Amino acid sequence: MxxxxxxxxxxxxxxxxxxxxxxxxxxxxxxxxxxxxxxxxxxxxxxxxxxxxxxxxxxxxxxxxxxxxxxxxxxxxxxxxxxxxxxxxxxxxxxxxxxxxxxxxxxxxxxxxxxxxxxxxxxxxxxxxxxxxxxxxxxxxxxxxxxxxxxxxxxxxxxxxxxxxxxxxxxxxxxxLTHDAAAIGEMRQAAAVTVAAHRAGMQATRTAKTEAQIRAAMESVILSHNMTPAYSSIVTVHGEVLHNDRYHNPLQSGDLLLADVGAETELGWAADVTRTWPVSGQFSSTQRQIYEIVLAAHDVCIEKARSGVEYYDLHQMAATVMAAGLVDVGILRGRAEELVEQDAHTLFFPHGIGHLLGLDVHDMEDLGDLAGYEPGRHRSDRFGWCYLRLHRPLRPGMVVTIEPGFYQVPAILEDPDRRETYRDWVNWERLAEFADVRGIRIEDDVLITEAEPEVLTAALPTHPEAIEAWVSEI
Amino acid sequence: MxxxxxxxxxxxxxxxxxxxxxxxxxxxxxxxxxxxxxxxxxxxxxxxxxxxxxxxxxxxxxxxxxxxxxxxxxxxxxxxxxxxxxxxxxxxxxxxxxxxxxxxxxxxxxxxxxxxxxxxxxxxxxxxxxxxxxxxxxxxxxxxxxxxxxxxxxxxxxxxxxxxxxxxxxxxxxxxLTHDAAAIGEMRQAAAVTVAAHRAGMQATRTAKTEAQIRAAMESVILSHNMTPAYSSIVTVHGEVLHNDRYHNPLQSGDLLLADVGAETELGWAADVTRTWPVSGQFSSTQRQIYEIVLAAHDVCIEKARSGVEYYDLHQMAATVMAAGLVDVGILRGRAEELVEQDAHTLFFPHGIGHLLGLDVHDMEDLGDLAGYEPGRHRSDRFGWCYLRLHRPLRPGMVVTIEPGFYQVPAILEDPDRRETYRDWVNWERLAEFADVRGIRIEDDVLITEAEPEVLTAALPTHPEAIEAWVSEI
Structure with a gap:
């Protein structure tokens, strides 16, 4: 050197x-x-x-x-x-x-x-x-x-x-808070390279033996475009470890791989995307059931995201859709709205639905909540809700992430207090049948407009059949 | 995220x-x-x-x-x-x-x-x-x-x-200053992955269009072994810019590509390797002549590196071999020893022959020259010599880099004072014929023993035919 x-x-x-x-x-x-x-x-x-x-x-x-x-x-x-x-x-x-x-x-x-x-x-x-x-x-x-x-x-x-x-x-x-055309142009470039990186990660899964190899395939695409990762990539078969950036686990055929990887342009503009795919190329039945629930939450948030809508309401909507889905598959018991009132969804979806995106992957988070929270609003004290990073009405030109997830976090699900509190709301025996679903997240970058939102990362599929095809196809 | x-x-x-x-x-x-x-x-x-x-x-x-x-x-x-x-x-x-x-x-x-x-x-x-x-x-x-x-x-x-x-x-x-078996074991791993990274870089040259693509191919190998780059990789067709880490240039068929890339193990031990190869897979005649001169300096230093030898003498030996070679091809005029006395070699080889290697790529450089310089010794005031990072007798268990180079640095060669000083020592017309040789460096990691030194990175070829074969072969 x-x-x-x-x-x-x-x-x-x-x-x-x-x-x-x-x-x-x-x-x-x-x-x-x-x-x-x-x-x-x-x-x-x-x-x-x-x-x-x-x-x-x-x-x-x-x-x-x-x-x-x-x-x-x-x-x-x-x-x-x-x-x-x-x-x-x-x-x-x-x-x-x-x-x-x-x-x-x-x-x-x-x-x-x-x-x-x-x-x-x-x-x-x-x-x-x-x-x-x-x-x-x-x-x-x-x-x-x-x-x-x-x-x-x-x-x-x-x-x-x-x-x-x-x-x-x-x-x-x-x-x-809202982006001009030059900024959006940069973010489109970051999004396009990020989509290519995820595609490379899916393709690399056919031969890779370790998380590190998938990460290398994905970041290689970012570097080859002379961009940098916008944050420490998360590429793991233990998606339930929310901040997992060690890449040391081997891949096994029943695993889901969760990849949260985004590019940053030379001028500093970020993308932030998560996909979760089956190492084998085929979701198991249980994995697919939960994946569809997370996807439903993802889709409803994007559908509803437009100018004037409260981002907080999107979070609540995602929680409600997830709760309803978990009732449908027999993991939760009760009415979705009531489950969300009881914070039962936070057992599996403890984080916020997303955040601002721009020059920073959590845009302007150096300023604390000054950007994320409308003046006069403050973080909730409630578990789960307290992690919501954005609490403002959406406006045209904002770019936000939408990133619902389902995780079986031992520190949450094995907590004796929570097990007591949610004793009757969770069917623990039924939950045990979903042991092969440790962590799923689906995250896209969404430009708010007056009408339909524009998903900057729409070129990357979210539907399970398309994901399976991308992982499996030569 | x-x-x-x-x-x-x-x-x-x-x-x-x-x-x-x-x-x-x-x-x-x-x-x-x-x-x-x-x-x-x-x-x-x-x-x-x-x-x-x-x-x-x-x-x-x-x-x-x-x-x-x-x-x-x-x-x-x-x-x-x-x-x-x-x-x-x-x-x-x-x-x-x-x-x-x-x-x-x-x-x-x-x-x-x-x-x-x-x-x-x-x-x-x-x-x-x-x-x-x-x-x-x-x-x-x-x-x-x-x-x-x-x-x-x-x-x-x-x-x-x-x-x-x-x-x-x-x-x-x-x-x-000297490494135990555990350290050497780690450094062997770093060296092996670094060799693989350089091989990948040479192979990627067949299809790559930009420096960034070569860098991506090389760092991808490092990441896929769950290691990290030990320092900001230099991958450039402008090797004469000594600290070039922007990766923005396109590759052209007459270019030499200089890659200074090394891996660091999870426990922190470094490798540090440079190779220079022709983008086309074939050195031009002028490139090959200069490459052979740098390689001769590299080889003589490794041959002489052993316990008791002064590292400073290796630097001087490299300078002398380079000066002699440059006389042979008609770029310098005079006797090699005299040219080195006049610092004429620093026109083309301005930096030191190398440094300590260990947990840091410049090992213990956080301590200033405490590690690099034997007590009582200090940096020279002379241009070129002042950049020498190691001035100690070699001892068994030391790992040092050997990294001679030839560069046409505009800030040096276009400096009016230097052009005056070296007016008669340099054949400037002859030099102009070597315009396609902007920068060449050959760097290996060498473990000092009582007898023959062990080149930790010996699996990576240095000879021009072997380099050409690695770049060209499928």
Whole structure:
């Protein structure tokens, strides 16, 4: 490995995004819209690489999403200042050492031109532009310290902003909640590559022996398009472990494989998709019965998702459909609505129906619930409901995930208190017959419109016969 | 994407490494050897995940290498205390939320048993065990802050340790400089998977259209073995950009492709390999001439690498062989030794011949030059020589890389001062005939013994005919 003697402090853009023209326009419009809501000047930092095991061996750099939203390009160690729709760029020109190790690279002036900055300065000039500015803290601690020093005040955590920083966060949320055409274009690309990755995963199942091999086949598609995984992929035959990213299990023919894998474009826009398929290429009868229930919940949510609908109601609808289905197959007893009132569905569907999607896979989650929850609304205290990440009416231009699931989580189903509470609501003997259904989730990315929602990931089948065909066909 | 409501704070080991028995013994021996050099008690933190774009979306966790060396397993948010060969473990048992999101996971007691800890405590007990301990700062800032708070003193940067922390670093360096059988076993696995990755990269070249596709093919092999890239892969047709990790260039038939890609095992041990191959499957005459020169430098270094030999002398030997070769083809003029005295080789070979390899791809580089440079030795001020990362006599059990290269770096060759200095030493017209040789590097991982060195990556060919055959064969 050859690597620079000093840490690399920018990504060098020697290619221009194919949609530079429209990107530049979109960026300018976003800055203009911010100016309509924000009088104070704003500084946004892109952040810097984080060290992995030593300073020169860094994790792949990811620029702050708030920076990306207004500046467009994944530039390392760059700051922008926004005021009244005007943008100023602060970055250092490449040093001779940079040119040696990183080759010919963009100069400050070229970057300024590309992203539409009205003026450009070296970083040391930042101090004289920092008076009275609002900001959002970035994720890396070294840059956060710089932010605090430059502004000469404590930077509160991003999920608990105060004063003008909170005002800025609210303004950014109001912009980023719905997506413009440039953003949707990027998300369509991420969705298309993600669909191809899932297809590759299904095809790889014919010969793969381990979860790791399926993961490799899927991420390989993402990397081959010069995208990155938007989050740590979940690829597992133990879908009941909700955050399972170890890939160490062998595949066995009776297993279901759950793959939650999404691509992120070079400019930072995410997709987020889950499919669950049978390792053998054929669902068992029990697997298929539960799969159909999860799919019914998925389908009804997408059907109902449109402008004005409360996302919370979609969650409740999914819970009700799941409860009704579980009554039908004899696992639950009672009326679906009553079961949901009793939270009985959370025994099998403990998480939320989905979340916002955009530059972040849980969009703007760095700001806590400021984006996800309409002002005045707060997380429920009830198990299951408390994990709902979005509680707003849907609006055209929002992109949300719809991702119902069924899991047999030992920590839930073997909990003595729950077994007592739901003693009469669950037919435990009947449930035991579904032991080969450990975890199923079906997740798509849905663009809200005034009318029918558009499923960005619709090219990937959800129906069990189609899934079986994709896994089995050569 | 489903992810935990709180950040994940450990990796759950539901499988036991296949060599657990010998690993436990090796860990115990390492701790015993540390005790022979260190009277003071030692606390070593594993560190915690770093946030990518929001707190719940983290980079893949990488435990501190110093922690891994003594504790063996990649445990998140765990601390060990070492004193007189005895190890105590500090970690929290999984919470109910952990069990919900992460499934059945190892308890503190089970981990203690697995890594051979004599006692185990929850993290809150750490305070009462922190008196008079030495430590090494980890890479993530949040944990560094915890270290400082717990020890109630400023933690100096790892590359500038003082007092007992420096004493600890020196003791750890003396251990980690040479590898035990368990370490070498891990590095053999990393090397084998890396060889397979390079083979896949060569094969993918037949159909690939972009650098990104080659990178995907190579990293896919690493992921499919449930390993990770040990560093940001370099896969490029512009090998003259030494730190090129953007993968955006198309492949053209006259190009050479340079791939610097290495795997890291689950327990953290690295490989680091570079090969350069023709996209077309055939080196041009000019490419082959230069390739043979780099290969001659590579081969002579490996031939001479053995116990007692100064690594610096290998670097000089490589420079001399390269200079002689460049004289032979008419690019340089003069005697090889004199050219090296004049640093003329640095026009084309600006970096060092290699570095230590172990748990880190540049092993122990977090400690600055403490590991790489024998006490009393310091980096040269001379261009080229100043990038040499290792300046010690070789000893049995060391693993080093040997990685000579030839590059036409515009920042070097177009520099007016250098063109003046080397006006008579370089035949610039002749050099222009080699325009299709932008960058070549050949890198292997070499285990030093008393006699012949063992090339851990020897299964991957270096000779141009063999490379051509691997790229071309179906």
């Amino acid at each position: 050859q690597s620079p003697p000093l840490s690399c402090d920018r990504v060098f853009l020697s290619t221009v995004p194919s949609n530079e023209q429209s990107l530049a326009q979109a960026l300018q419009q976003r800055r203009q819209r911010l100016a309509e809501q924000m009088d104070a000047p704003v500084l946004l930092w892109s952040g810097r690489s984080s060290a992995r095991n030593f300073p020169a061996n860094t994790y792949p750099f990811r620029a702050s999403s708030h920076f990306l939203y207004f500046a467009g390009l994944p530039l390392d160690n760059v700051v922008i200042r926004l005021e009244a729709g005007r943008m100023e760029l602060f970055m250092d020109d490449p040093t001779p050492s940079d040119r040696l190790w990183h080759g010919a690279s963009f100069t400050r002036d070229r970057v300024a031109e590309q992203i539409g900055a009205a003026a450009a300065y070296p970083l040391y000039r930042l101090k004289s532009f920092a008076e009275g500015v609002a900001t959002i803290p970035v994720q890396d601690a070294a840059t956060r310290l710089q932010q605090s020093q430059l502004l000469n005040r404590m930077i509160t955590p991003a999920n608990a902003l105060q004063g003008m920083d909170q005002e800025l966060a609210r303004a950014i949320v109001s912009l980023r | 489903q992810s935990p409501p709180l950040s994940c704070d450990r990796v759950f080991l539901s499988t036991v490494p296949s060599n657990e028995q010998s690993l436990a013994q090796a860990l115990q021996q390492r701790r015993q050897r540390l005790a022979e050099q260190m009277d003071a008690p030692v606390l070593l933190w594993s560190g915690r995940s770093s946030a990518r774009n929001f707190p719940a979306n983290t980079y893949p966790f990488r435990a501190s290498s110093h922690f891994l060396y003594f504790a063996g397993l990649p445990l998140d948010n765990v601390v060990i205390r070492l004193e007189a060969g005895r190890m105590e473990l500090f970690m929290d048992d999984p919470t109910p939320s952990d069990r919900l999101w992460h499934g059945a996971s190892f308890t503190r007691d089970r981990v203690a048993e697995q890594i051979g800890a004599a006692a185990a405590y929850p993290l809150y007990r750490l305070k009462s065990f922190a008196e008079g301990v030495a430590t090494i700062p980890v890479q993530d800032a949040a944990t560094r802050l915890q270290q400082s708070q717990l020890l109630n003193r400023m933690i100096t940067p790892a590359n500038a340790l003082q007092g007992m922390d420096q004493e600890l670093a020196r003791a750890i360096v003396s251990l980690r």
